[in-house]
Amino acid sequence: MIRPPIRVILPAHLRTLARLDGDVELLVEPPVTLASVLGALEKSHPVLRGTVRDHITLKRRPFIRFFACEQDYSHEQPDFLLPDEVASGKEPFIILGAIAGG
Amino acid sequence: MSGVRVLVGTRKGAFVLTSDGKREDWKIEGPHFAGWEIYHVKGSPLDSNRLYASQSSGWFGQLMQRSDDGGTTWTPVGNEFTYEGVPGTHQFYDGTQHPWEFKRVWHLEPSLTDPDTVYAGVEDAALFCSTDAGLTWQELSGLRGHETGPLWQPGAGGMCLHSIILDPTNPNRIFIAISAAGAFRSDDAGVTWKPINRGLNSLYIPNPTAEVGHCVHRIAMHPSRPNVLFMQKHFDIMRTDDAGECWHEISGNLPSDFGFPIDIHAHEPDTIYVVPIKSDSEHFPPDGKLRVYRSRTGGNEWEALTNGLPQSDCYVNVLREAMCVDTLDSCGVYFGTTGGQVYASSDSGDNWKAIVRDLPAVLSVEVQTFQ
Numbered sequence: 001m002i003r004p005p006i007r008v009i010l011p012a013h014l015r016t017l018a019r020l021d022g023d024v025e026l027l028v029e030p031p032v033t034l035a036s037v038l039g040a041l042e043k044s045h046p047v048l049r050g051t052v053r054d055h056i057t058l059k060r061r062p063f064i065r066f067f068a069c070e071q072d073y074s075h076e077q078p079d080f081l082l083p084d085e086v087a088s089g090k091e092p093f094i095i096l097g098a099i100a101g102g
Numbered sequence: 103m104s105g106v107r108v109l110v111g112t113r114k115g116a117f118v119l120t121s122d123g124k125r126e127d128w129k130i131e132g133p134h135f136a137g138w139e140i141y142h143v144k145g146s147p148l149d150s151n152r153l154y155a156s157q158s159s160g161w162f163g164q165l166m167q168r169s170d171d172g173g174t175t176w177t178p179v180g181n182e183f184t185y186e187g188v189p190g191t192h193q194f195y196d197g198t199q200h201p202w203e204f205k206r207v208w209h210l211e212p213s214l215t216d217p218d219t220v221y222a223g224v225e226d227a228a229l230f231c232s233t234d235a236g237l238t239w240q241e242l243s244g245l246r247g248h249e250t251g252p253l254w255q256p257g258a259g260g261m262c263l264h265s266i267i268l269d270p271t272n273p274n275r276i277f278i279a280i281s282a283a284g285a286f287r288s289d290d291a292g293v294t295w296k297p298i299n300r301g302l303n304s305l306y307i308p309n310p311t312a313e314v315g316h317c318v319h320r321i322a323m324h325p326s327r328p329n330v331l332f333m334q335k336h337f338d339i340m341r342t343d344d345a346g347e348c349w350h351e352i353s354g355n356l357p358s359d360f361g362f363p364i365d366i367h368a369h370e371p372d373t374i375y376v377v378p379i380k381s382d383s384e385h386f387p388p389d390g391k392l393r394v395y396r397s398r399t400g401g402n403e404w405e406a407l408t409n410g411l412p413q414s415d416c417y418v419n420v421l422r423e424a425m426c427v428d429t430l431d432s433c434g435v436y437f438g439t440t441g442g443q444v445y446a447s448s449d450s451g452d453n454w455k456a457i458v459r460d461l462p463a464v465l466s467v468e469v470q471t472f473q
Contacts, residue, residue, distance in 0.1 A: 011161070049182075100160075
């Protein structure tokens with residue numbers, strides 16, 4: 001069975017850094033977790049290492065947020081299973097910078 | 103044909119400003135890395151096409167970029183800065199001990215002998231080195247491991263290692279400065295370090311003449327006289343004639359001895375430049391007048407350089423990395439402001455002109471000279 005790719009939406013600065021025009025499509029072996037998606041992203045685009053999560057601890061950078069299916073998964077553990085809608089490619093996994101301004 | 107290339111780091115990207123040797127007409131290119139903070143861009147003294155840039159963001163952390171064509175194109179290189187061993191702790195704002203945490207690269211110093219070797223001064227204060235053109239970085243941990251390390255503390259801008267000076271006559275000698283720890287010297291290529299702060303007097307620390315804890319804003323050396331260093335401290339302009347063994351004050355008749363940058367004329371080792379700022383609590387020029395001060399006597403006697411600079415209602419700051427000199431026969435002096443202006447003088451500071459006026463806040467200015 002051919003598995004559909006997971007869609008990842010990156011913030012504009014990281015798209016520029018990775019020289020991407022649009023979303024990233026990743027093939028991720030199940031189980032589809034936060035850690036496996038981020039690992040696949042960094043493997044396919046090594047320039048993103050360290051920009052979403054720490055090189056060594058693999059902790060999410062403080063001002064990075066993970067959204068999907070209108071839910072905030074930023075504070076979940078790395079082995080958290082993402083929703084089927086994300087795993088099946090129906091809904092994107094969204095990485096974005098926390099709101100800041102003023 | 104002679105010319106200059108000015109490398110400007112700002113809060114929102116990097117800019118490259120070029121001109122011929124007359125330094126009258128300028129071409130502005132950028133922003134490179136739009137939207138990112140560019141703390142420093144510097145070129146190799148051995149290969150003018152080899153540039154290194156520190157690119158960072160509060161969201162996405164630290165990136166390093168390298169150009170091999172003079173800034174036309176850039177390649178991301180290694181961005182992993184890992185403290186060697188157990189990082190340990192330093193003094194925090196509240197007086198408690200706080201773990202060393204890497205935040206960003208403040209300063210890049212390409213080697214004088216190898217274009218693939220470059221040093222990086224980082225926050226929290228440490229010195230890193232790459233010998234593969236920025237692909238990987240290793241800490242020179244003898245500095246952070248100095249016995250005084252637990253006494254170092256961050257200034258308001260963070261605990262940054264912002265000055266790295268390589269002695270052109272002695273490859274084993276390196277000077278660095280940290281805010282707020284002070285100045286240090288290595289005589290064994292960065293393996294071991296010695297605080298060189300005798301003579302500094304800082305009223306904002308419990309023991310004003312302590313071995314460490316001084317908020318050194320910048321140090322500068324003329325390559326022809328490597329034992330003479332000049333320092334802009336958090337109040338006081340200082341000078342040493344013995345490679346930091348002892349410092350003495352040369353603030354003289356300045357309107358304020360607070361400020362950030364200090365630099366030296368390319369051909370006159372006793373001609374130095376500072377930009378007085380009113381105080382630590384009012385980071386703008388005294389009386390709303392943007393004045394560079396020049397001493398042609400190695401300190402103490404200073405003259406205001408004002409021709410072409412705003413002399414009313416000016417309330418910008420000039421940060422520690424944001425001044426430099428070129429090496430053309432008529433020495434050029436450059437500085438950038440937090441208001442986004444980059445000023446240039448092609449006659450040693452006598453006359454000034456804004457190259458560009460409306461960049462994002464300027465963090466750093468470096469210049470490459472083409473003879």
